[in-house]
Amino acid sequence: MKTILNFKTTLTTSVKALAIIICLCFSIASHATVVTYPQVPVVQACQFSYTLKARDHGTTTWNTVYLYNTPVTTATGAETNTTCGYLSCSGSTDYKIIFSTTVTSAAIYPAPLNITPTFAGDSIMFTIAGPQKFYVDINGDHYNDCIHIIADPLEVNPPHQGDANVIFIPSGTFVDSIVKVPSGKTLYIQGGAGVRSIKLDSTTNTQVLGRGVIFRPTFDAVSIIRATNVTIDGILDFDHGWGGNGGCGIRCGQSTNVAISNAVSFSSKPWGDGYDIFSSNGVTVNDVFLRTNDDAIAFYGGGKDGFTGNCHNIVVTNSTLLPDNAHEFSIGVYGDQNIDTQIRDIVVANIDICSWSRSSGQGCFYFSVGDRVRAANLKFSNIRIKDFIGSALTRMAIVYNSTYNYNPGRAIDSVFFTNINYTGTGTPASSASGYDTTRRTTNIFFNNLIINGTVATSATAANFTIGSYASNIKFSALPVTIGQTYVLTAENSSKCANPSGGSSSQGTNIVQNTYASNTYQQWVVEDAGNNFYRFRNVYSGDYMDISGASTANGTNDIQWPLDGGFNQQFLLLPQGGGYYSIMARHSGKVLDVNGNSSSDGATIIQWPYSGNNNQRWLFTNASTGIIAMALKIPEPTLPAGDPxxxxxxxxxxxxxxxxxxxxxxxxxxxxxxxxxxxxxxxxxxxxxxxxxxxxxxxxxxxxxxxxxxxxxxxxxxxxxxxxxxxxxxxxxxxx
Structure with a gap:
């Protein structure tokens, strides 16, 4: 098929016909659980002699997955080539990688997958349960011999050629220009198709969907500037910032209600960030894989590029970050020199940080707060960190950096680190400091900071330096005890979670009722691994479960027999006043009393995190009545959002x-x-x-x-x- 070099070019009749045929083929393929895609025109093929195959687990028919050359940055800052292949699947999938050279070892990451491949001559084989984004280091080489495998979920009701309000890029097509998506439109890039870059600036109600790629944009892969109601799902970005002067996988500036999910970004050029979020409100990032030259995810105030206003109400979940030369999370470098702004109300949960390789630097969690910014009420929970070379875990400072700032920052206040697990060499250093007596860093809480298997319960044990103008920095174990029986009480209603009517039947909705010391109102906390928890009902023996493993807002919480699904696993987000929010592992959404009701019988559902009191739960020991206090501090005082x-x-x-x-x-x-x-x-x-x-x-x-x-x-x-x-x-x- 002829490559399209200009987006305005009209598709010929033959191309349209071929696009229809491809659509039909994908439709047929979608009934299978493994879907592979044709080669994307223009995108550089893999330079190594690998072959990647995938099949439905236990079947005999293998599908070849096309591989692409993927530049990354080494620990010394040099550029080198790795490999990436992508596909879609649903259930368990078998993978085979065939090599032309001898393979002595192969390690699959992130580590929670807990996969050990089997060796068979010139190949390795392994099985992954469902869609996952992961990589395989061959012979201990994280750079040249690293194969990234992006297994997306199967598409559900994708757009078709000719659908109203859809810009359709068919398989076999590459659009060598910036695609500007108007308000109210959906850009759909089919698997096996690609574009140069995408702009959604100053738009409302836009979507970018599909299984296609963005290849070597000069600057940003996707630009979302002053936009409202944006959805990004299923797009893979190869090598943004190819011009060498920086760029982002996604730049989100002064935008509202932005949902990013099931997305991937690679960069190797200097200052190539992953996702930079400036002065935006209501941004969710879920199930992304970022391997970048520079910062993976950054939360910034205004100032840069004319952005202004708070950066707030942001949730990042279920993702893997591999910045080769900078920070996983950068907070507060930029602000608006003319007004006070905040970076606040941010939740980061269930993140794998892999091989942070910069030989010197300021930490995985890097707070450099300047330009009248106040960073407050940030929560980092269930974060697993693989070994990195000679750098810090956390650096928190209020600064005036003449390169980036016109003024010092105002404050770092109320930052919560829960179930942070570092596995590696030694104990990486961390530190916190303020600027002066009125610009302080305070109320920093580490619950269950685990360093090589040991919980750090003091600054000394955590190798944490408390500097000038920093105070109330605390370390403790998580007070919720595995094997203990608790009553879960909603803050908004003072009523507890239990199966409706006290039923022992599987599938019964979980509702709230006044506590009456019934065993069906009590839950045993069990260890689900990787600092996730299951809740087993004392009366029925069944488990809290998000019905049907749905990720949709409003899905009921039910009881169901143990099945090992992620929809039966939850993480805890400590809140002020001793409360927790309870987040489902599979969806990144939290248990919520439906409609903020205070009535008996109100259902418990999953809903996007807001921190409201109908999403906050007390854990009270059913035997002693003692509350497992999350934090013995008052709520962080946060001013109302600016108009x-x-x-x-x-x-x-x-x-x-x-x-x-x-x-x-x-x-x-x-x-x-x-x-x-x-x-x-x-x-x-x-x-x-x-x-x-x-x-x-x-x-x-x-x-x-x-x-x-x-x-x-x-x-x-x-x-x-x-x-x-x-x-x-x-x-x-x-x-």
């Missing part, structure tokens, strides 16, 4: 941006807004703007006339705890 004006206004009746919305304005009812045209003429003015009864919809409330499309400017005043604050900016009005 943020949506710059997009398109009052055309489609239900999207029909009125000017101001996020968080309900928290500041004492407000006033004025909108002016480019000539400085006032066209709209209102007090107590509320996104409902007081709204700007393109009509002037001064002249009564519909305003022409174009750029307008606003001035917003609001009172925050008695202090009058203001914001200015622009609005783009389009019909």
């Amino acid at each position: 943020a004006v949506n710059s997009a206004l398109s009052p055309n009746g489609d239900g999207v941006n029909d009125v000017l919305t101001i996020t968080n304005i309900e928290k500041y009812p004492d407000n006033k807004i004025m909108v002016m045209n480019v000539n400085g003429t006032k066209v709209y003015e209102a007090s107590h703007y509320d996104n409902a009864t007081q709204v700007f919809n393109g009509h002037s409330n001064i002249t009564g006339q519909l305003q022409p499309q174009g750029t307008y400017y606003y001035q917003l005043q609001y009172t925050d705890n008695g202090v009058v604050k203001s914001k200015t900016g622009f609005i783009v009005l389009k019909y």
